[in-house]
Amino acid sequence: MAITNKTLAIAATSLLIGLIVLGLKVLAWWLTGSVALYSDALESIVNVVTAIVALIAVRLAQRPADAALPYGYHKAEYFSAVVVGVMIIVAAILILREALYGFLEPEMPEAPVQGLVISAFATIINLVWAQVLIRQGRKARSPAIEADGQHLMTDVVSTVGVLVGLALVYLTGFAQLDAILAALVALNILWSGWGVIRDSVGGLMDVAVPPDIQKTIRDVIANNADGAIEAHDIRTRQAGKMTFIDFHLVVPGAMSVDDAHSICDGIEAKLREAVDDAQITIHVEPENKAKHAGIVVL
Structure with missing residues (x-):
């Protein structure tokens, strides 16, 4: 404020x-x-x-x-x-x-x-x-x-x-x-x-954030996604002071919703520390949706 x-x-x-x-x-x-x-x-x-x-x-x-x-x-x-x-x-x-x-x-x-x-x-x-x-x-x-x-x-x-x-x-x-x-x-x-x-x-036109911020976002996700398998389809856009981040997070199929939610909460908290005014959306997927691309955690 x-x-x-x-x-x-x-x-x-x-x-x-x-x-x-x-x-x-x-x-x-x-x-x-x-x-x-x-x-x-x-x-x-x-x-x-x-x-x-x-x-x-x-x-x-x-x-x-x-x-x-x-x-x-x-x-x-x-x-x-x-x-x-x-x-x-x-x-x-x-x-x-x-x-x-x-x-x-x-x-x-x-x-x-x-x-x-x-x-x-x-x-x-x-x-x-x-x-x-x-x-x-x-x-x-x-x-x-x-x-x-x-x-x-x-x-x-x-x-x-x-x-x-x-x-x-x-x-x-x-x-x-x-x-x-x-x-x-x-x-x-x-x-x-x-x-x-x-x-x-x-x-x-929803241009992506600068390369240095993109790298920061990827590093934060990679370092705080323990328990997940990979993160892919990472997208960003800037709207004034707001930075919008969304990606898919693949987790083991047997993982509970509560555990998957905890991983997402941890990633979101660290992203907000690294990127000011971040709006984050994470789509959780089971392991059969893995693309073996993007950020491989395991």
Whole structure:
């Protein structure tokens, strides 16, 4: 419960910080009229929308399983991340549109020093907060929070490029460079959006847990199945912070239901120690169902 409440608090804080950074970047664009800074501010609007979607998804994912969704609401965060990815791509398209206009009708930005300082300050805030989101998102296994952090890191990279490029605009007087920078920012955002959607679709498609966790699961089963014959058809999937594990456990045909149940209880207890938020299903079978594959215990 403590981790859950912390995740919700992080999502709410992310929205507040997103609004602050958006205000700073809009101010920087208003002072300079730079197309590149406009694109940067537009990306911050996406950050705010991302934070809102993440907050809703995290809150929804906390709901307990019910008759309608007996496996829980954990996948809500994956839907959130897909929405974020689509929003990122829409923002990139809008930025490319503005970059084209800026390239065809270039203008030198105004108030260079003030705009650069304000944008740099906003970027420092984003950098610090992005690190917090990525770290906490992975710790809580929250796809929505981690996606928010990854997008903020993309925003940081984009803004640094914009700031360096604008400095060159002022030094060289090449006004069209401003629009070129905006286009590069848009391409970077497109790549980020694709990455967020790709990872989220994997979760929606019930992708297996990473190889290192799979190995841990197999080792735990092998080391705690004394009395059984083998374990086969081991399957895993990830849904938000939940890890679903199911497999078939073959036991001697003469073994009592009570003894077989005790073996299952022991395996489940050890799996929950090794894998956080594990949901485990074990199908017990008699020895004539053995496949002589998977994890051979005896």
